[in-house]
Amino acid sequence: xxxxxxxxxxxxxAIGCAATSVxxxxxxxxxRPALSHATKVVLLLGIGVLPIATATxxxxxxxxxxxxRSFCGSCHVMTPYSADSNDxxxxxxxxxxxxNADFGDDNCYACHANYGMYGTILTKLGGLRHVYEYSLHYxxxxxxxxxxxxxxxxxxxxxxxxxxxxxxxxLWNLVKDHTSLLDRLRRGEVSCASAGCHGPAHPLSKQxxxxxxxxxxx
Amino acid sequence: xxxxxxxxxxxVCAVLTIIGLALMVWSILVPTPLxxxxxxxxxxxxxxxxxxxxxxxxxxxxxxxxxx
Numbered sequence: 001x002x003x004x005x006x007x008x009x010x011x012x013x014a015i016g017c018a019a020t021s022v023x024x025x026x027x028x029x030x031x032r033p034a035l036s037h038a039t040k041v042v043l044l045l046g047i048g049v050l051p052i053a054t055a056t057x058x059x060x061x062x063x064x065x066x067x068x069r070s071f072c073g074s075c076h077v078m079t080p081y082s083a084d085s086n087d088x089x090x091x092x093x094x095x096x097x098x099x100n101a102d103f104g105d106d107n108c109y110a111c112h113a114n115y116g117m118y119g120t121i122l123t124k125l126g127g128l129r130h131v132y133e134y135s136l137h138y139x140x141x142x143x144x145x146x147x148x149x150x151x152x153x154x155x156x157x158x159x160x161x162x163x164x165x166x167x168x169x170x171l172w173n174l175v176k177d178h179t180s181l182l183d184r185l186r187r188g189e190v191s192c193a194s195a196g197c198h199g200p201a202h203p204l205s206k207q208x209x210x211x212x213x214x215x216x217x218x
Numbered sequence: 219x220x221x222x223x224x225x226x227x228x229x230v231c232a233v234l235t236i237i238g239l240a241l242m243v244w245s246i247l248v249p250t251p252l253x254x255x256x257x258x259x260x261x262x263x264x265x266x267x268x269x270x271x272x273x274x275x276x277x278x279x280x281x282x283x284x285x286x
Contacts (some may be wrong), residue, residue: 025232065249
């Protein structure tokens with residue numbers, strides 16, 4: 001664990017600031033010095049400056065951690081999806097993207113994030129909804145039950161694919177199916193991740209709002 | 219505010235700071251949804267409350283020192 005932390009300067013800085021602050025607070029609690037100017041400065045460092053530095057670096061590290069596949073897979077109902085991405089022999093769309101060095105460990109986030117001006121905020125709000133739904137509805141569900149109950153909230157937008165695959169590159173346009181479906185792909189009438197094309201994205205993928213759904217999609 | 223009350227309030231601030239920092243460090247060591255959310259909400263709220271209380275105490279102390 002130590003090497004994992006100290007390989008990342010941000011995490012090391014956060015923990016260093018927190019440790020220094022705790023040491024100052026313990027010194028104050030044990031020694032109980034008078035409130036002199038020196039004590040005020042020590043308390044300013046221990047209660048103000050160092051915790052703010054810890055919170056700032058910790059927030060950045062936290063936001064980065066929420067992009068990792070291991071974070072998504074930490075809820076048990078997501079383990080089949082993360083296990084598929086971790087499987088080097090899997091040929092699903094998600095697994096093939098996980099093997100892309102550009103965003104391999106962050107492949108859940110890269111494909112399920114919102115993009116645009118408010119993309120990050122909308123993605124984080126969506127993540128909060130996931131935690132809410134998991135805590136109240138799926139926490140005690142078996143994997144078999146979760147597999148039937150969990151659906152993608154809305155159809156996967158082609159715009160997310162086109163964030164990287166612009167549909168304008170010459171190699172992309174060499175594929176006849178791409179050129180013949182170009183307008184429908186851009187309008188979102190045909191999904192890149194549909195079964196006849198590049199999908200399904202996950203081994204457990206199913207259409208949203210399918211007949212198998214027993215409750216509103218989440 | 220008497221010196222005793224000031225001292226007790228600052229000790230409470232110190233304890234709150236340690237609790238807030240513990241939540242933040244927990245989220246760094248175990249980056250799963252619950253610790254991360256607790257650190258970014260409760261951890262920061264506790265830390266902010268401690269710092270605000272410290273500022274109120276110190277500003278009041280300084281004002282009473284400067285008062286003729």
